[in-house]
Amino acid sequence: MSTHIEAKPGEIAETVLMPGDPLRAKWIAETFLENPVCYNRVRGMLGYTGTYKGKKVSVQGSGMGMPSAMIYFHELINEYGVKNIIRVGSAGSYQEDVKLNDVVLAMAASTTSGMNNSRFINSDYSPTADFDLFIKAVNYAQNNNIPIKAGNVLSSDEFYNDDPEEYKLWAQYGVLCVEMETAGLYTIAAKYNIRALTILTISDSLVTEEKLSAHARETTFKDMVKIALAAASMP
Numbered sequence: 001m002s003t004h005i006e007a008k009p010g011e012i013a014e015t016v017l018m019p020g021d022p023l024r025a026k027w028i029a030e031t032f033l034e035n036p037v038c039y040n041r042v043r044g045m046l047g048y049t050g051t052y053k054g055k056k057v058s059v060q061g062s063g064m065g066m067p068s069a070m071i072y073f074h075e076l077i078n079e080y081g082v083k084n085i086i087r088v089g090s091a092g093s094y095q096e097d098v099k100l101n102d103v104v105l106a107m108a109a110s111t112t113s114g115m116n117n118s119r120f121i122n123s124d125y126s127p128t129a130d131f132d133l134f135i136k137a138v139n140y141a142q143n144n145n146i147p148i149k150a151g152n153v154l155s156s157d158e159f160y161n162d163d164p165e166e167y168k169l170w171a172q173y174g175v176l177c178v179e180m181e182t183a184g185l186y187t188i189a190a191k192y193n194i195r196a197l198t199i200l201t202i203s204d205s206l207v208t209e210e211k212l213s214a215h216a217r218e219t220t221f222k223d224m225v226k227i228a229l230a231a232a233s234m235p
């Protein structure tokens with residue numbers, strides 16, 4: 001048992017899918033895993049372990065934003081021996097051709113967070129995806145005709161921004177979409193030498209101002225989950 005997770009040793013798999021939303025974790029476990037068992041209810045941040053095609057896999061909510069998610073990443077890695085984390089999140093599109101429900105693989109994560117400023121003084125660290133997980137995800141998507149986009153994403157500290165035009169600068173430099181955890185995930189994964197990948201589904205568009213319902217964010221991102229489970233279970 002760690003401070004924020006009540007699982008016993010051995011109850012969490014080496015590979016964990018991580019949505020921010022704990023109810024998306026419940027939906028993923030109950031929809032895609034065989035024999036899912038809930039191992040965490042502390043703070044309502046649900047976590048489950050089951051099997052997928054015979055392989056033990058866990059799904060754990062991380063909460064919203066880096067301060068919350070980093071707690072779960074840290075405890076999973078350091079107290080439960082987790083080796084692969086695949087974030088399965090929602091995101092807001094910054095580009096006209098990145099549309100609602102599109103799947104985006106985060107090759108790298110820019111950030112507005114000061115998280116790394118105290119680690120890399122006067123320098124900028126570039127948090128990047130694990131190449132092996134990334135290739136597995138791309139191969140599965142291509143072999144199963146699931147359209148994907150891949151590139152730089154922004155991990156922001158704010159969901160609501162004072163300036164609705166601010167995204168245009170990031171967009172001009174090719175950033176595909178915004179979410180709130182990946183820069184932290186890729187950084188801590190590098191620090192502890194584990195593998196990490198973020199797969200996102202577009203739930204909002206900063207360009208068109210369209211958005212999906214809360215219910216859709218919880219229970220409809222099937223392509224993203226299939227890609228994540230394929231990457232998780234490939235040898």
Ligand SMILES: O=P(O)(O)O[C@H]1O[C@H](CO)[C@@H](O)[C@H]1O
Binds near residue numbers: 159
């Ligand atoms: O859908 P999740 O995984 O929570 O991800 C995105 O959604 C939340 C904001 O609504 C933030 O956590 C952001 O990163």
Ligand SMILES: O=c1cc[nH]c(=O)[nH]1
Binds near residue numbers: 179180
């Ligand atoms: O616009 C969005 C949508 C999801 N997550 C974000 O951080 N921003």
